[in-house]
Amino acid sequence: MFNRGRRLRINSAMRDLVRETSISPKDFIYPIFVVEGKNIKNEISTLPGNYHFSIDRLHEVIKEVKACGVRGVILFGIPNEKDCCGSEAFNDNGIVQQAVKKIAELDKDLLIVTDVCMCEYTDHGHCGILKGKDVDNDKTLEYLCKIAISHAKAGAHVVAPSDMMDGRVGAMRKALDSKGYENVAIMSYSAKYCSAFYGPFREAANSAPSFGDRKTYQMDPANLREGLKEVRQDIEEGADMVMVKPALSYLDVVREVKNMVDIPVVAYSVSGEFAMVKAGAKLGLIDEKRITLEMLLSMKRAGADIIITYYALEASKWLKE
Numbered sequence: 001m002f003n004r005g006r007r008l009r010i011n012s013a014m015r016d017l018v019r020e021t022s023i024s025p026k027d028f029i030y031p032i033f034v035v036e037g038k039n040i041k042n043e044i045s046t047l048p049g050n051y052h053f054s055i056d057r058l059h060e061v062i063k064e065v066k067a068c069g070v071r072g073v074i075l076f077g078i079p080n081e082k083d084c085c086g087s088e089a090f091n092d093n094g095i096v097q098q099a100v101k102k103i104a105e106l107d108k109d110l111l112i113v114t115d116v117c118m119c120e121y122t123d124h125g126h127c128g129i130l131k132g133k134d135v136d137n138d139k140t141l142e143y144l145c146k147i148a149i150s151h152a153k154a155g156a157h158v159v160a161p162s163d164m165m166d167g168r169v170g171a172m173r174k175a176l177d178s179k180g181y182e183n184v185a186i187m188s189y190s191a192k193y194c195s196a197f198y199g200p201f202r203e204a205a206n207s208a209p210s211f212g213d214r215k216t217y218q219m220d221p222a223n224l225r226e227g228l229k230e231v232r233q234d235i236e237e238g239a240d241m242v243m244v245k246p247a248l249s250y251l252d253v254v255r256e257v258k259n260m261v262d263i264p265v266v267a268y269s270v271s272g273e274f275a276m277v278k279a280g281a282k283l284g285l286i287d288e289k290r291i292t293l294e295m296l297l298s299m300k301r302a303g304a305d306i307i308i309t310y311y312a313l314e315a316s317k318w319l320k321e
């Protein structure tokens with residue numbers, strides 16, 4: 001006797017009824033890049049279909065986000081001025097702060113998440129304050145707290161530290177609470193690996209390190225248990241959601257995190273994952289729509305409650321077809 005598993009696949013009604021996992025626009029967060037200046041909507045060459053927006057044109061993308069049924073955006077700012085300590089990152093009138101205010105005005109129902117990091121704002125491109133050739137962990141924490149408070153003051157609902165300094169979640173929680181922002185949530189990039197998949201983003205955000213790499217703060221792609229340790233630590237420090245990043249090559253980490261925690265798990269499907277699919281599709285090698293929906297589904301199946309993806313808008317349209 002063998003089991004006739006095919007009985008449960010006989011037709012689409014059966015398959016619809018027995019399907020274990022689903023994806024919806026409500027699962028997605030869409031990344032938006034904001035730049036200084038006026039009347040700018042420039043396509044990002046490494047992220048086709050994604051744009052650099054100036055504040056005065058943000059309404060175009062926010063309208064689309066809403067129309068697609070996507071409920072959240074994560075903001076990345078590209079300032080004109082960079083310096084050693086990323087001053088523009090905690091300028092209350094900085095590019096991200098302006099964008100937060102503008103988006104809150106445009107759509108009060110949208111969840112606004114801000115990326116808290118320094119690499120787009122420092123002239124050396126590292127994610128913190130340098131001491132010699134290394135990033136000074138504890139000094140950087142002071143700056144991350146200033147950034148988080150400044151984002152919260154502008155109206156961000158969630159701050160998402162992506163720097164990978166030790167102790168940042170606890171420090172930011174304390175700082176936010178002390179200023180009366182106890183309702184601002186922390187989505188921690190907890191298991192963030194030192195990945196080649198970030199390449200297209202660094203072009204988009206002009207944030208590549210000018211020397212060295214990020215191996216002393218981002219994690220070794222070989223390590224699963226260490227990722228779990230980072231997640232546990234962030235939860236102890238007060239993270240409301242934890243993230244695994246990248247997503248596609250790290251679905252084992254997503255699954256293990258999901259099994260371990262009782263808070264929402266976020267998977268960030270990063271720029272390199274997006275760019276590979278776009279490039280393959282352009283060459284006619286793959287079916288972009290089917291591949292993308294399968295990738296997103298696999299992230300959900302692995303345990304992600306939320307997926308940050310540059311495909312958020314396109315995938316939402318495909319899901320409605």
Ligand code: PBG
Nearest residue numbers: 117119162197198201270271272
């Ligand atoms: C900032 C940051 C990065 C990404 C998100 N936040 C770049 C990096 O760590 O170098 C990457 C996102 C992507 O590749 O889509 N630290």
